[in-house]
Amino acid sequence: MNEEQYINELKKCVHCGTCKAYCSTYESDSEESLGARGRLALLFGLNNGQLIPSNTICEKVFSCTLCGACTHQCPLGIDIKEIIYKGRTILRKHDSSRKLLRFISKFFTNHPLISFKFLNLSQHILLPYINKKDVLPFNLTIPERRLKDKLQVVTVPRKIGRVAIFTGCITNFLYPNIGKSLINVLNILGYEVILPSGEVCCGTPLRTLGMEKEAILLAEKNYDLFSKLNVEAVLSLCPTCTLALKSEYPKIIGKGINYSYDISEFLLDKISSRENIKNISNNRAIFHDPCHLKYGLGVINEPREILSKIGIDLIKTKESKCCGFAGTFCFSNKSLSKNMLDTCVNYYDRYKFETLITSCPGCILQLSQKFGNKKVVHLIEVIENIFL
Ligand code: SF4
Ligand code: SF4
Secondary structure, three states, X not given: OOHHHHHHHHHHOOOOOOHHHHOHHHHXXXXXXXXXXXXXXXXXXXXXXXXXXXXXXXXXXXXXXXXOOOHHHOOOOOOHHHHHHHHHHHHHHXXXXXXXXXXXXXXXXXXXXXXXXXXXXXXXXXXXXXXXXXXXXXXXXXXXXXXXXXOEEEOOOOOOEEEEEOOOHHHHHOOXXXXXXXXXXXXXXXXXXXXXXXXXXXXXXXXXXXXXXXXXHHHHHHHHHXXXXXXXXXXXXXXXHHHHHHHHHHHHHOOOOOOEEEHHHHHHXXXXXXXXXXXXXXXXXXXXXXXXXXXXXXXXXXXXXXXXXXXXXXXXXXOOOOOOOOXXXXXXXXXXXXXXXXXXXXXXXXXXXXXXXXXXXXXXXXXXXXXXXXXXXXXXXXXHHHHO
16 A cells, blocks of 8 residues: 555545444453554544654554454445554554564564574473463464475375465464375365475564565565466465465555465365264364454355364354454553453353364464363364364
């Protein structure tokens, strides 16, 4: 979004408040400036000089989860999420609270392997201390091996197609098991799977911190790598990565991978209804909608249809709640993130479920903290369990 578009979009707002009704941070703390309308009003005031940048304004603008729930609700079609991204880029130089987070995020993004090795080696020394001191918003466990070391082509004897996996940082470094599940399921269905080397972070974490230029460099690298592969689809287990490749790259670099899909979109017509399925339907399960899957990609029914096909009778929940993870948000807005997690957990607890199924490794990381006695699993693990 260029300067002129940004100003025009801000001017369009008639302060009706429709967006506020869908805003999870406003739901958590009913303060006008913690809602969509309030954040836009602050950015408008900054733009016309009525306000000057301050820590307070930065906190309000950087407290949005960028979930996108508000965007499609605005009767004037204002792209609230893009305005907030732009506002953060403008405010970045005034935002001292997130300086360290920016430095660490940039370091991790530019040196993922060194960072992984360091965390892996310090697993039994530094991490227990960090976990005990509550430095991180969640307890971190680093697996022995990441999913991808180098280019991998996992082929099958009777190949019916070829797909690539955009691994994503959380899957690659924290949950390689779900990546393996995806490869297994795709192989069983007859797909050759490519995990190219050279993939970098999708760029969303840096963009959320107002680091648009740095995010653009990452987007260009990923676009160059994935657009050259001869595949019918680029799949990711993380809806934030899929949303970036498909819908956000066109906004920041003018081109995207329009054949990138959430796994449920790709697998829906490839998984047939099964009669002799393993009996796991007695297990009371609910599906948690990740925000970027629901509001960003518009994928709501596909995971539920797949689960129904494979014999999982989901408990129907009335609404979905943001878990409060939201990438860098949970580090820089710890108390708000915790409130949102509590609201989400209390809401689901009414349904007396045993397994929570979702489609995002970030949601798994966040929700696992509170559902210690219940299973929190990725959709692909459930599918794999049925297949194998
Ligand atoms: S993107 Fe989400 S958190 Fe941010 S203003 Fe919109 S609804 Fe609220
Ligand atoms: S819904 Fe649209 S017009 Fe109404 S307050 Fe929100 S951004 Fe402004």
